[in-house]
Amino acid sequence: MSTLYQGREARVTAIRDITERRRVEADLRESEKNLRDITSTIGQGVIVTDTDLTITFANPEAARLLGWGEDELIGENAHTKFHYLNPDGSPHPLKKCIALNIVKAGKDLFDFEDSFVRKDGAIFPISLTSTCLKKEGKITGIVMAFYDITERKRIQEKLQLASMVVNTATEGVVVTGADTVIESVNPAFTHITGYSAQEAVGQKPSILRSDRHDKQFYEKMWESIVKTGQWQGEIWNRRKNGEVFPERLTITAIKDSKNNTVKYASVFYDITELKQSEKEIEYKAYHDALTGLPNRQLFQDRLEQAIVRARRADSMFAVLFIDLDDFKNVNDSLGHASGDLLLQGIAIRLVGCAREEDTVSRLGGDEFTIIIENIGDEQEAANVAGRVIASLEEPFNYKNEDLYAAVSIGIAVYPANGATLEELIKNADIAMYSVKNRGKNNYSFFTSEMNEKAVRRIELWKNLRQAIDKNELKAYYQPKIDMETGEIVGMEALIRWIRPDGIVYPDEFIPVAEDTGFIVELDEWMFCTACAFIKKIDERSARLGKKNNVKVSINFSARDIERPNLISNVRNIITGNGIDPGCVEIEVTESAIIRDIDRAVDILSDLREIGLDISIDDFGTGYSSLNYLTKLPINALKIDRAFIVDIEEDKNARTVAKAITAMASELGLTVIAEGVETRAQYDFLYSIGCDQVQGYIFSPPAPEDEMLKMLEEGKALQVT
Incomplete structure (x- = not known):
């Protein structure tokens, strides 16, 4: 600028010291660099905006998460850039923008779950923490730190699903710590045991112990858990009301990354009804449906046991093979209903002729057996056979008609007439048929002369061997x-x-x-x-x-x-x-x-x-x-x-x-x-x-x- 000074033209120059400004600018650049360096290492996206939500700063992680370059974010409106859609894809109006509301309210926000939109239009969930920037008490902008919580959401959904499954399961579930103290139970646990969650948590599973199992049982259980990480089997436990019940139980050790057991998960279900059904089916499988007597299978099992006991005690026992005489005539003349009633009546009388410890069985049709254990001599078996024949002399009444029954009884004595189940049954059967051949309604002990059936079997065997070749x-x-x-x-x-x-x-x-x-x-x-x-x-x-x-x-x-x-x-x-x-x-x-x-x-x-x-x-x-x-x-x-x-x-x-x-x-x-x-x-x-x-x-x-x-x-x- 020119001016006159003492009558002469002169130039006026103004000089200002900008040292402070340069220092401030340098400090600002240093601060921005420090901010960039710091935010590039924290693993979260960081965005700074002014009060109009214009982006003034974005760190590399923010750019990566949003799919934009850093320079593509600076100067853009944060809402319209990546916050314009709701999680369901519907528009997200500016007036509901959480960042704008923060500016208006002047309050910080911590761990708020929201969603952002990537450059490619994909919506993803985030966790957001936001702080207001203030100068002289006036809000000048906000800092937003956020990170992708997609994986966390997925895990939460899986946990919620698992929790729902556990809470709706019909099996009882118990989770304990490594110290076996109960930490949680599901509703089915309460339904089965009677203990509420409040009563069970803090206790040990031993509150259910029934004392049906000895110490060795539990030692083997824990030995399996320690060695294999699991045990499963049937166990008897006790409900809160004192009732003892059977359950099917699986215990699994839950390990951490270092293979240390941190918890135990137990899953069980009440098998009371199953046991009752098994018992019922087993009884029916072992017993004759018509008479309730042991059937052929149970008879054979009892006979095997009798052989073992007699061999060990060096004692005698007898097998009576009983076959009704001319029973077919009853069925043919009076029908199967009358025949069934007759069989039931005979069964009752046979049981009355035997001792309590003896086994009376119906093998099927009109065949019965009696196992008489611990006899001193053959006469004791003969006495039982005689009582059977005498008991059947009294007629059975059916629809005001008298039905008469007679039996042929063959007797085989262990060990004289056989040392195995097959031999005893075979020889008692041979003795019974010898009675049939001699006129029925009597009994007979097996003798070596009773070989008619054996001869027939040998003849059959010889012919059978040639049957294939003879076509x-x-x-x-x-x-x-x-x-x-x-x-x-x-x-x-x-x-x-x-x-x-x-x-x-x-x-x-x-x-x-x-x-x-x-x-x-x-x-x-x-x-x-x-x-x-x-x-x-x-x-x-x-x-x-x-x-x-x-x-x-x-x-x-x-x-x-x-x-x-x-x-x-x-x-x-x-x-x-x-x-x-x-x-x-x-x-x-x-x-x-x-x-x-x-x-x-x-x-x-x-x-x-x-x-x-x-x-x-x-x-x-x-x-x-x-x-x-x-x-x-x-x-x-x-x-x-x-x-x-x-x-x-x-x-x-x-x-x-x-x-x-x-x-x-x-x-x-x-x-x-x-x-x-x-x-x-x-x-x-x-x-x-x-x-x-x-x-x-x-x-x-x-x-x-x-x-x-x-x-x-x-x-x-x-x-x-």
Whole structure:
């Protein structure tokens, strides 16, 4: 600027000291650098805005989380840039913007959950902490620190779901600390035990201890938990009201990252009803439905026990084999109802003739047995037999008519007449038949001269060995019918022995084959024959342009399961015939399985791996059904004909059939009823959910050509 100074033109220059300004600017740049350095290391997005939400600063993490470059954020409005949508995608108005409200209210915000929008439009949840910037008491902007909580939300949802599952589960759940002090329980725990959560938390699970188990039981339990991290099994505990109950319990040790146990989780459920059902089914499986006496299975078990005790004590006992004389005449003349009443009355009198410690059994039909233990001599057995005969001299009254019963009794004494179950039963049976031959209504001890039946068995054995070579054995097939459609879905292969002089029935020669071991050759012949027949069915189906869906069942005995080369033989026969193994089903009885359950499981598993189905035959008659059923790799259960024959009149038989069907359904098994002869039986079985039936209601066992004809004609049972 020019001016006059003392008459001369002069220039005026103003000088200002800017040292302080330069220092402030340098300090500001240093502060920004420090802020950037600090915020780049904290692992959270940091954004600074003025009061209009214009972004003045954004750290690298904020830019990364939002998908923008830092320079793309500076100068932009925070709301319109990344806060314009709600979590559900609807617009988020500015007036509801939390940042703007912070500016207006002048209050800080901590750990507030909200959502931001990325550059690509993706909405993600965040946790936000916001602080107002103030100068001389006036708000000049805000600082927002935030981080992505997507993973936390996912974990929270999983925890909420887990909590909901636990709280709605029917199983009791208990969580304890490493010190086994209860930390939490679910509602089912309270329902089962009677203890509320408030009563249980802080206590130890020992508040439930019933004292049914000894110290060793719990030591083994904890030994398993320490070694394997888990224990599961059945245990008896006590409810708050003092009631002792059984439960199925699983205890699992929960480990931290260093493999240290930090908690224990226990899951349990009350198995009282299951135990009661098992007990009921077991009782019915062990006892005769008509008379309530021990059945054949329980009789054999008691006889085995008697042999063990007598051998140990060097004592004697007797087996009385009792068969009613001419009982068939009662059924034929007066009907089965009167016959059943007579059997019930006889059972009562037999029990009255025996001592309390003796075992009176009904083997089936009109056959009974009595085991008389600890006898001093044979006369004691004779006395019991005499009392039985005398007790039956008094008539039974049925509808004002007198029914008379007489019996033939054979007696075998241990150890003189046999040292094994089979020998004692066989010899008592021989003695009984000798009474029949001599006029009935008497008793007789077994003697060495009573060999008529033994001779017959030897003769049968000799002829049976030649039956295959002579082509006397024939395969017959009995259809299995689907109860929904009435169509043939399978068939059981049955062996028949047809000699020039007449038919030898299976119940006569099969026991001989089993006793001698020849059953293995018979079963292999049957298996080969049945597989060849399946091939014929395949060819017939192919000609009709269809796939063979009919399954053929073949029986395997206990001796088959014991064969070391069974699996390779089965595989070779199936491969040699070129058939689908899925068309083959193996039927095996419970008694065959329980002789060596572990081997049976292995063998049946191998058969399943080949592709064969497995069915348990005569289910419900064995005495280990419930113990081993869940271990077996099976597809189906066959309800024994013993339960079917009386199902129309016998409530117990119906109860057993219902129980077996319900249990099989829970296990995902097909239920097949054999021996079905009447429509009433069929209708009842259909009503309880049985899947298939087999019996004379559709067809007796038929030879191959008749069976093929049934399939070709599409023969079916009318189901309605």
